[in-house]
Amino acid sequence: MQSTMSEPKRIAVYGPESTGKTELATRLATHFRAPLVAEYARERWDAQGALTLEDMLPVAKEQWRREDEAVAKAERLVICDTDALTTMLWSDLLYGTTPDELRREAEKRCKNYALYLLLDIDVPFSPDPQRCFPDPADRGKAMRIWRGALDRRGLPYVLIRGDWAGRERAAIAAVRARLAVGPNHEGSGGL
Numbered sequence: 001m002q003s004t005m006s007e008p009k010r011i012a013v014y015g016p017e018s019t020g021k022t023e024l025a026t027r028l029a030t031h032f033r034a035p036l037v038a039e040y041a042r043e044r045w046d047a048q049g050a051l052t053l054e055d056m057l058p059v060a061k062e063q064w065r066r067e068d069e070a071v072a073k074a075e076r077l078v079i080c081d082t083d084a085l086t087t088m089l090w091s092d093l094l095y096g097t098t099p100d101e102l103r104r105e106a107e108k109r110c111k112n113y114a115l116y117l118l119l120d121i122d123v124p125f126s127p128d129p130q131r132c133f134p135d136p137a138d139r140g141k142a143m144r145i146w147r148g149a150l151d152r153r154g155l156p157y158v159l160i161r162g163d164w165a166g167r168e169r170a171a172i173a174a175v176r177a178r179l180a181v182g183p184n185h186e187g188s189g190g191l
Helices: 023-030 040-048 052-071 084-094 102-111 136-153 164-179
Strands: 009-014 077-080 111-119 156-160
Touching: 009 023, 009 156, 009 164, 023 077, 023 111, 023 164, 040 052, 052 077, 052 102, 052 111, 052 136, 084 136, 102 111, 102 136, 111 136, 136 164
Parallel strands: 009 077, 009 111, 111 156
Antiparallel strands: none
16 A cells, blocks of 8 residues: 555654664654554564564564554554564564565555654664674674665665664654654644
């Protein structure tokens, strides 16, 4: 589904693991009083104890369903704590392949976002049982992969760097700039 003028704008909080995506997505949703689409992969991992290649397409489909449901109910903005490209990138990275349907849909759906907020790896790694790459060289490789996916597709993004407070300020400014939203529009149930 392509984004239309009347459809709420989708903002993807995006990047390698342990860069503060979930926290930032939650804060943006609160700040702009917008629906938040949480990361389903984390929920499924917690329920199952791990994910396999066979989980990738069901994870993606449930994420898409939740995102589309939020968009259908939202007024002007939806904050997404992941996107289809991320699921595809993780599948390729962890399993060396991606189910064809997931790859096709990821290529289509990535064009639906008004903006990607690419979170840099310039913050300390926070250990978590779901995280794979604490080594700085691996984190750098992941950053190149995630950024390259946006660059190759010509997708709109802003690199978000710095400490936690700076990231939040930069992300709010990026969303405002992309959506041409003034401060007087915040807090009114939508943008």
